[in-house]
Amino acid sequence: MFYHLFHFLSEEGIPGAGLFQYISFRAAMAVITSLVISMIIGKGIIERLRRKQIGESIRDLGLEGQMQKQGTPTMGGLIILASIIIPVLLFARLDNVYVLLLLGSTVWLGAIGFIDDYIKVFKKNKKGLSGKFKIVGQVGLGLIAGSVLYFSDQVIVENKVYSQEITSENLLQEDEPDRVFTWKETRSTKTTIPFIKNNEFDYGWLISWLGEDWKKYTWLVFIPFVILVITAVSNGANMTDGLDGLAAGTSGIIGASLAVFAFVSGNYILADYLNIMYIPESGEIVIFSAAFVGACIGFLWYNAYPAQVFMGDTGSLALGGIIAVMAFSVRKELVLPLLTGIFLIENVSVMIQVAYFKYTKKKFGEGRRVFLMAPLHHHYQKKGYHESKIVSRFWIAGLFLAVLSIVTLKIR
Secondary structure, X not given: OHHHHHHHHHHXXXXXXXXXHOHHHHHHHHHHXXXXXXXXXXXXXXXXXXXXXXXXXXXXXXXXXXXXXXXXXXXXXXXXXXXXXXXXXXXXXXXXXXXXXXXXXXXXXXHHHHHHHHHHHOOOOOOOOOHHHHHHHHHHHHHHHHHHHHHOOOOOEEEEXXXXXXXXXXXXXXXXXXXXXXXXXXXXXXXXXXXXXXXXXXXHHHHHHHOHHHHHHOHHHHHHHHHHHHHHHHHHHHHXXXXXXXXHHHHHHHHHHHHHHHHXXXXXXXXXXXXXXXXXXXXXXXXXXHHHHHHHHHHHHHHOOOOOOOOHHHHHHHHHHHHHHHHHHOXXXXXXXXXXXXXXXXXXXXXXXXXXXXXXXXXXXXXXXXXXXXXHHHHHHHOOOOHHHHHHHHHHHHHHHHHHHHHOOOOO
């Protein structure tokens, strides 16, 4: 909103109006606004949730401090959603395909999570929304996001095309960066492979064995992969939301990393220097990422141990889905196993626990467990670690993974 207003004022010659053209300024304003919104409306939302007795129903699993959380307000994800959506509407370009896609993703998964929390709290059904309906919602978002990213004419990539012929002689020249090149605009299905030189992978390669004519059907590979990743990351964030501040803090770290990826991908000078794909207009994702990080940090004001509010599925499903869509938008989805390693290990720990229990029950007549409890953070609780220590160490691990992910821009 403000971008378009001040763009008009700048064209009219109003001094200082051009400041809103800078992504760095609008990103800073988005972070500040998101933090302020979290803290101002957060307290009001929590009080309203308490008055309506919208509290978490706790099942006794024998974890230290667990029953003290009985009655803590849930559905706090509404704070996160408001703290993302309002700053983005104020400071981002609302004609940008990536911004619109991310806003839609936020509302879509936020609504699914809200329905799940509503059933748990108001209908007193601890199971909440049926798992198959959650999956349908996540698949639906994946279908929409994949279709937009594949078919939209506004989603383009520009790669360097050198006008100077490459020979064995000029490859040895030290002034190689000065070689003449232009940016060629294409609608591409390429993405980035971390730690690999010339690190671009084209989804079309997966069906190239069928012949060149089949490349126009690359969407048959790309869209299902988008669906798979969005579902996995969204569920991973949901699994991680089990300790005070764990999901919010981890998501904030991931969001900051994606802001870096968006900034360098949307700046052709930095894209040239790092030898990565230049994605026009993707710089606007930085505004969204900034609001996302601000919302996560602001939510920690009330969600840090001991939590005054839980985000519930309203927040956790949305956080994971947003992260996945941002990664696809900047062509960094293959970095997600590293960047979202905390989400991944939480998901995998549950899968291992369930699979091993079923296997041993079938083979020995008695189910056995790999972990004391799953997801993984509960395993450490069972071992006697304090909740805040577990969260802090998971944050540190998440920060390590985030730095390593960013380093992939140079290490190949």
